[in-house]
Amino acid sequence: MKFTCTQENLSRGLNAVGRVASKNLALPILNNVLIVAEGGVVKLQATNLELGTTTIVRAKIDQPGRYTVPAKLLGDFVNFLGHEQIHCQAKENGLTIVSGHSTTTIRGISAEEFPVMPTITSPTTVTLPARELATGLEGVVFAVANDESRPEISGVFIRAQDKKLVLAATDSYRLAERRLDLLQGEQNHAGVIVPARTAQELLRVLPQSEAEVKIAIGDNQIQINFDELELVSRIIEGHYPDYEQIIPKTWATTIVVDHQEFLANTKAASLFCQPGINDLTLEADEKQLALSAANSQQGEHRATLSAKVTGPKTTTVFNYRYLLDGIQGLAGDEIQLQLNDGQAPGLLQNMKQVGALYLIMPIRQ
The missing domain is CATH 3.10.150.10 (DNA Polymerase III, subunit A, domain 2)
Structure with missing residues (x-):
């Protein structure tokens, strides 16, 4: 195998596939990237037997062939090279890389040991x-x-x-x-x-x-x-x-609140939640949503946000970490929170973000 390519193209290809290669003492071949030179391109492959990746690097092929070398070592080394032509050749003792005024040989393993990538039938x-x-x-x-x-x-x-x-x-x-x-x-x-x-x-x-x-x-x-x-x-x-089946079809109370205000106040209240329980209480009343938390070590906190509330008053306790994930995962200026009672899950949505929902279970009292 012998080919020439640019440092930039080879580096980009190795960065794309290299992280998939696993540190495997039992199967050292899985630490390696497979390099295949054929048909006017260089194909790079890496796998951990759960996930395999393949990418193509444009190159001038002087001699087709295949070889494997440690993915991380090759990737790190190529990243250090200047933006110039790289000449690679597989020899008996490894992969020889010539670039600028340097010549380097990286020990490798025969490509025959590299796992065959699976193919999908009738997808x-x-x-x-x-x-x-x-x-x-x-x-x-x-x-x-x-x-x-x-x-x-x-x-x-x-x-x-x-x-x-x-x-x-x-x-x-x-x-x-x-x-x-x-x-x-x-x-x-x-x-x-x-x-x-x-x-x-x-x-x-x-x-x-x-x-x-x-x-x-x-x-x-x-x-x-x-x-x-x-x-x-x-x-x-x-x-x-x-x-x-667990997403309720109807909701008793619907709350619409400013996204950033809800996010900032949830973060503030989280400082006072009980460690390990992370309990944050939400109380929906007419035109407002109250957030409160307390613990014996830190103190207590309560904040009231302006909100559009339809339906009866309700109180629900959520794990603030899960609530924060939901708020941060949605886009838009407003967040809609729908509730039934303190024992049922709540639904977070942004009505302008079609197709996105987040269901969160309460901390049952």
């Missing part, structure tokens, strides 16, 4: 803008459960329904959902559970642009393609909870 395929997918993932991924004993809620649920891509995440204390309009995709799919790490890596590499993202959902994997990057991830086995 459901949808397309949407990259910016929309990034915004949707940001709006749900924080609610994923960090609980290995419940793998079915340790990822983001993704399904295609009625020309929309539905994203949902829950840890059983709160639920975040986003419904995104599709550019293409008529076929429905019952849904798959994507590991949180896959969602986070996708967020890292997604461009904030109108670039089209193609998602192929299969029975065992999900594949995401955009620009010159491809991600293939396994899915989590199991059935995602039928969360729509």
Whole structure:
């Protein structure tokens, strides 16, 4: 294998795929990036057996071939090189890199040991803008459960329904959902559970642009393609909870409050919540919403916000951390909070942000 490319292109490609490579003592090959030179391009691949990424680097191929070297070492080294041509050649003792006045050899492993990337058969395929997918993932991924004993809620649920891509995440204390309009995709799919790490890596590499993202959902994997990057991830086995059943169909009390005022006052009140309980009391009355908290060590706090309130008075106690996540995850000038009673969940929405909701369970007294 022998090729020439620019430092900038190789660095960009390695940064795109390198973080997926895992530190694996049992399988050292997983620490490596696979470099494939063929067809006028250099293909870079990395995998941790849960998620695999592939990208393309423009290059002049002098001799086709393939080789693997440690992803982090190669990425760090290339980042230090100047913006000039890089000449790479696989030899018996490693990958030789010539740039400027330096010659470097990085020890590697035969490409024969590198895992074969899976392919998806008969997928459901949808397309949407990259910016929309990034915004949707940001709006749900924080609610994923960090609980290995419940793998079915340790990822983001993704399904295609009625020309929309539905994203949902829950840890059983709160639920975040986003419904995104599709550019293409008529076929429905019952849904798959994507590991949180896959969602986070996708967020890292997604461009904030109108670039089209193609998602192929299969029975065992999900594949995401955009620009010159491809991600293939396994899915989590199991059935995602039928969360729509726990969302109340009717609400007794509806509160509309200024977004930034609600956010700032929730943060202020959180300083006085009881550690470990994080209890913040919300009291809705005519034309106002009161936030209060108290603990024996810090003191007590109460603030009253102007609000549009319809329905009876109600008092509900929430974990302030979950409440803050919901407020921060929504856009717009106003937040709508709907409640039934102190024992039922509350629903946060911005009515101008179509397709976004956040359900939060109360701290039952």
